[in-house]
Amino acid sequence: MGAIEKDLASKDSLSTLVRYENVTKRFGDIEVLKGVDLDIKPGEKVALIGPSGSGKTTIIRMLMTLEKPTSGVISMGGEPLWHKKSSSGKLVPADEKHLRRMRSDIGMVFQHFNLFPHMSILRNVTEAPIHVLGLSKEEARERAVDMLEKVGLGDKLDAYPEQLSGGQKQRVAIARAVVMRPKVMLFDEVTSALDPELVGEVLEVIKDLAKETDMAMILVTHEMDFARDVADRIVFLHDGQIEEQGTPQEVLENPSSERLQAFLSRFLRN
Amino acid sequence: MTWDWNFAIEVFPEIAGAIWLVIGITLGAYIVSLVFGLALTFARRSSFKPLALATYGFIEFVRSTPPLVQLFFVFFALPSIGISFDKYTAGILTLGIHYSTYLSEVYRSGIEAVPKGQWEAAKAMNFSKMQTWFKVILPQALPPVIPMMGNYLLVLFKETPILMAIGVGEFLQEAQLIGAANFKYLEPITIVGLLFLLLSYPSALLINKLEKRSKRGFRSTKKAVKEMNEFEELKG
Numbered sequence: 001m002g003a004i005e006k007d008l009a010s011k012d013s014l015s016t017l018v019r020y021e022n023v024t025k026r027f028g029d030i031e032v033l034k035g036v037d038l039d040i041k042p043g044e045k046v047a048l049i050g051p052s053g054s055g056k057t058t059i060i061r062m063l064m065t066l067e068k069p070t071s072g073v074i075s076m077g078g079e080p081l082w083h084k085k086s087s088s089g090k091l092v093p094a095d096e097k098h099l100r101r102m103r104s105d106i107g108m109v110f111q112h113f114n115l116f117p118h119m120s121i122l123r124n125v126t127e128a129p130i131h132v133l134g135l136s137k138e139e140a141r142e143r144a145v146d147m148l149e150k151v152g153l154g155d156k157l158d159a160y161p162e163q164l165s166g167g168q169k170q171r172v173a174i175a176r177a178v179v180m181r182p183k184v185m186l187f188d189e190v191t192s193a194l195d196p197e198l199v200g201e202v203l204e205v206i207k208d209l210a211k212e213t214d215m216a217m218i219l220v221t222h223e224m225d226f227a228r229d230v231a232d233r234i235v236f237l238h239d240g241q242i243e244e245q246g247t248p249q250e251v252l253e254n255p256s257s258e259r260l261q262a263f264l265s266r267f268l269r270n
Numbered sequence: 271m272t273w274d275w276n277f278a279i280e281v282f283p284e285i286a287g288a289i290w291l292v293i294g295i296t297l298g299a300y301i302v303s304l305v306f307g308l309a310l311t312f313a314r315r316s317s318f319k320p321l322a323l324a325t326y327g328f329i330e331f332v333r334s335t336p337p338l339v340q341l342f343f344v345f346f347a348l349p350s351i352g353i354s355f356d357k358y359t360a361g362i363l364t365l366g367i368h369y370s371t372y373l374s375e376v377y378r379s380g381i382e383a384v385p386k387g388q389w390e391a392a393k394a395m396n397f398s399k400m401q402t403w404f405k406v407i408l409p410q411a412l413p414p415v416i417p418m419m420g421n422y423l424l425v426l427f428k429e430t431p432i433l434m435a436i437g438v439g440e441f442l443q444e445a446q447l448i449g450a451a452n453f454k455y456l457e458p459i460t461i462v463g464l465l466f467l468l469l470s471y472p473s474a475l476l477i478n479k480l481e482k483r484s485k486r487g488f489r490s491t492k493k494a495v496k497e498m499n500e501f502e503e504l505k506g
Contacts, residue, residue, distance in 0.1 A: 064390075064393070065393065096399070107394065110390065114387035116406060116410075127395070131401055131405070132401070
């Protein structure tokens with residue numbers, strides 16, 4: 001009996017990479033998330049959609065440890081992210097050391113790129129592998145060049161961020177995050193700050209990446225076609241709660257909730 | 271009383287002889303203020319509230335009391351509780367710590383101008399606190415405030431005469447001694463003023479020039495790289 005339970009537990013931790021359990025987030029008087037439960041499997045690609053203010057961005061920012069949940073538990077590979085088990089087995093708030101260890105499995109691409117403007121493109125991508133992962137300069141350079149070529153910027157190694165277009169900057173930002181080989185990659189509305197003609201090149205890079213990698217991805221996006229192409233599962237958020245989720249076909253073609261139907265029709269009209 | 275050229279020429283080397291001492295004290299105090307100012311900046315931002323609050327209090331206290339009073343305190347009052355310095359160390363520490371409070375404000379303004387996204391990117395790349403400061407934040411926070419930092423070097427330099435109050439033989443002290451010995455103050459004190467002008471003004475020009483050059487230099491390397499890339503593209 002005990003053995004079976006143990007087996008089930010380990011199976012459970014194998015099949016779930018990221019788990020949100022009744023997670024809430026409050027900024028002052030505003031309750032942004034009102035109890036979210038969400039499981040992400042290793043390698044799974046999940047798109048978060050929903051109107052602005054529905055809390056999609058907050059969900060991934062909490063996983064990147066940029067915001068602290070007000071209540072609830074987020075775990076990563078079976079281990080609580082914001083909490084630590086004390087010697088008595090109780091959950092206590094995590095210290096920076098714990099957060100830093102947990103963060104090594106998580107990567108993020110931001111809406112506004114946030115490249116380091118004082119570093120060349122190559123250094124933007126090699127800096128963390130050298131100083132955080134402890135790779136040698138040669139190894140880091142090799143990995144970075146490889147990654148930058150993959151996103152089509154192998155000829156911009158010595159350029160500076162300000163010399164690149166928005167689409168190019170975002171592709172560098174993707175390379176910079178992926179080169180760390182996280183288990184889950186977070187994409188926060190990565191095309192929202194781009195000129196319309198530059199959106200395609202960035203989405204292509206992510207699509208290719210999604211096809212060939214076994215990293216899990218959580219993508220906050222307003223691009224429905226992109227979500228359909230990339231995601232294994234689409235999660236619709238409304239007013240701080242998960243309203244509906246399922247495969248792209250289920251969610252986009254056969255939405256059951258009225259709110260999702262209204263949301264999608266607004267998108268199709270635009 | 272008229273200007274006596276012979277007397278002026280005679281005493282000039284004596285007063286100007288203090289030049290290395292003055293420069294040494296200025297640079298020493300400036301280095302103290304640069305380093306201690308950065309420490310104050312970090313301490314004030316500490317998440318350990320008592321430290322942040324104590325630092326804030328210290329900065330306000332030091333900024334709102336005259337450096338001369340602080341100098342007397344360090345040189346004359348501290349020995350009575352068993353802490354004593356020679357006059358040079360006392361002078362360098364007092365001026366250095368006084369100006370560190372101004373420099374910490376300069377650092378602060380530079381740091382606050384760095385966009386929040388840079389902190390978040392550093393966290394997402396899993397940099398440590400130290401790495402975030404020294405690889406991401408300070409390299410962006412400092413260049414824009416270099417002119418302000420240079421300014422405080424000049425202000426600090428002009429503050430060195432207060433050290434005559436504890437007997438440091440800088441320009442004014444030398445001039446004062448010469449004046450008292452000869453009952454002639456016009457020439458020595460004028461020479462002091464001239465020396466300050468001669469040292470300050472070119473330094474101000476130099477700082478201006480460095481500032482422009484560093485801006486231009488940074489841009490021109492980047493521009494050169496850009497042009498090279500365009501050339502490569504044309505070739506390809």
